[in-house]
Amino acid sequence: MPTQYHSTARYTSATAPGALPLLGHAPALLRNPPDFVAGLAAHGDLVRIRLGPLTAYVVCHPDLVRRLLTEDRTYDKGGIVVEKAREAFGNGLATCPAADHRRQRRMLQPAFHRDRLPGYAALMAEEIAATTGGWRDGDVVDVPAAMYRLSTAVTARCLFAAHERAGSLPVHAAMDQVARGVARRMVLPLPGADRVPTPGNRRFARARRDLREITDRLIADYRTAGTDHHDLLSMLLGARDEDGRGLSDDEVHDQVVTFLLAGMETTAATLSWAWTLLAANPAVRERLHTELDTVLDGRPARHQDLPALPLTARIVSETLRLHPPAWILSRTTTTATELGGHPLPAGATVLYSPYLLHRRADLFPCPDRFDPDRWLTTARPAPGIYTPFGLGARRCIGEAFGSTEAALALAGIAAHWSVTPTPGRPVRPQRSASLSPRPFTATLARRIR
Template identity: 55%
Template sequence: MTTLPGALPLLGHVPRFARNPLDFLASLSTHGDLVRIKLGPHTAYAVCHPTLVHELLVADRTFDKGGPVYDKLREFGGNGLGTCPAAEHRRQRRMIQPVFHRDRMPDHAQVMCQEIAALTTPWHHGQTLDVPAEMHHLTTAVTVRCLFDAGTDRAGFPTLSSSFGALTTGFTRRLMWPVPAVHRLPTPANRRFERARLHVHRVTDALISDRRAAGADDDNLMSVLIGPDADGVSLSDTEVHDQVLAFLLAGVESAANALSWAWHLIGTHPDVQTRLHAEVDTVLAGRPARLTDMESLELSGRIVTETLRLYPPDSLSTRTTSTDAVLGGHPLPAGASVIYSPYQLHRRADLYPDPDRFDPDRWQDIDRPPPGTWVPFGGGPRKCIADSFSNILATLTLATVAARWQLCPIPGRTVRPGGHAFVVPKGLSMRLHRRPRVCLTSGSVA
């Protein structure tokens, strides 16, 4: 184990991390496979090798959900499936798993297709598109319909996207500067965060009250949450609230960011865009994509995989050792904070040649990446329960939109990664160009 040099008194490596978090994370592997860093006065251990990350993720009871990221997430996001400790996780996952079973995907995909059509119908040739806003609108609609059997026309839903943005920005500040007194000051940023927090919680409560009034029908996540589990035990109101809030945050924010990055990468790589258009013209012949097209949309799927490699939803994740542990032959004390970064792992040159290059073809003939090398959804028992759901939504969206539209970068606009824990595209607007319609019968264009 090595110690990262350059720690400042009291602050440790926080200033370097705050100044350029992604570069800081990507550089850690140059110092070793397990690196001791200082976050203020606290010591944390950064796991930089895929084999060790796999060990970390598989041993979920030893390396439990916790540490700086999850401690802060629980403060405003509750104790849902993604943040709860291992002792509570198995029961929660068993309850929720049927909602994401493969047998449910045709119904989910049908809703996805309807919402993609609703999103794109008002688009027009030459329009300047706020890509993240559009993708947030889509993922919000899909999430609340598929998981909560709700519509997006009720009060509060149209502004969820901006509230999530304020929450993630405020979360980053609290993670970088964990001084509670500072975040209680009545600054504009703190007021925005508090308004967003209250708004998201109000929407969450409204979703729950609407479903309780309608009654459980066993078809969606909300019905599962408010009904009894296999042992006849029901979740408390607080537990239901935390689960709904967790799926809102994850289902909307992570999926929207991934789709936004995909459009940016496609638009800035004309060769990939040309091939994508050729694929959708061949497979779809002018119609929207369907779930049954997934296997034929090979390039579309590889674009999603490569986008998640370059810009995983979370740049870093943390764990806490529940007992004295050993990782990679190095002893770690109970209560230690352990960090791993999907962003750092995905940009290791020994795992991915020319790692900063967008190359969907690097995934040809790869059924399953080696353990620990591609972890946008985590791994082990805590792997994201909605990974297949998210992949289907992303692939159907890319294919359906690409069949009718070309999203072009706007000259002079700079797009950059923003955020710290969440990798979000800043400044991403694109110009819409309508593509020729492909005739369903002859394959000709019109």
């Protein structure tokens, strides 16, 4: 369990070394984004970096991260990460400014009420069984691609249950291209670069059009039918604010794309990394198999099984610590302020990184070690230390949904299959808006209990 961090020391400020003329720290960030950001903590608690013409402040101390995430009127959703994401995904719950957030959150909260989780979990279990039903002993699969297919099927099914082939909607490729495009624009925000007709920009524009066409068609079909299918899209169309107003088609589109991105990227990345961690830690994997054999006895995992699968849950938590999908996020100051005793101008871009926090040795002993048992203690980490789902009023609305999906998928697959990555090639993160692994293969072996 992480250290309960309370410091009375003065918070330090510094400028990261190694900036290049014109480009700043962008080349270093492009070479190895997560590790470059994690290394900034060695320079201070609040570290300035340059990305092309932009100066950004990276918050490296958990106390300051807590302030950043809880004082959302001063530190609003904005900055380079959010602005580029907003251009791509619209003004959904994850990217909207504080002025829109309360209304959106209140309207969407019923869709994620805990009473709805068992129904979503039943759909998740069906898609997990359908995906793994086509696997054969000895198959060699691209693990991230397989996990994306699974998470796409689950997310689309929960969003669009009325669609006969929701799991096969062509959203995965489009979402992947959009996420990659956001990452490129975030790292090197040169003026006008988005409009240059490069192959990457053309793919990005085409993917955005494809997403728009898919979601617009589904929204129109649902509105025409006027039926409550007890899925997320029906909830969005039926949501009303305090004045009785519903969401416009554009607002529904933005929320759908937001949920698609969060549901697909987060779970797929988490599961992909989990298989690499379990393969490298066979003792933990054997304990997981024992837990699943004892509780499930050969049947599929269900929502009511989760309380009896504590190791499964801890593996998900530890995977999210080591590889948080939303590894870097941004805020913008709405007024001139201070953070840790250091002045920030109005309109400043402020970045924080769960990856950076989760790799601090003073917060997590032996931070690079995969140790699910560090979560055995009942104490909760102080706010601002473990932040895979954010903090405060902007904490991820789908946290329970995503955690349930990841645990069910991990349990449903590991109960029947061993996933062994091909040796000899280290798995590294790709350059994307989320901390997803680059393609790697693994051999599937059917387990005999």
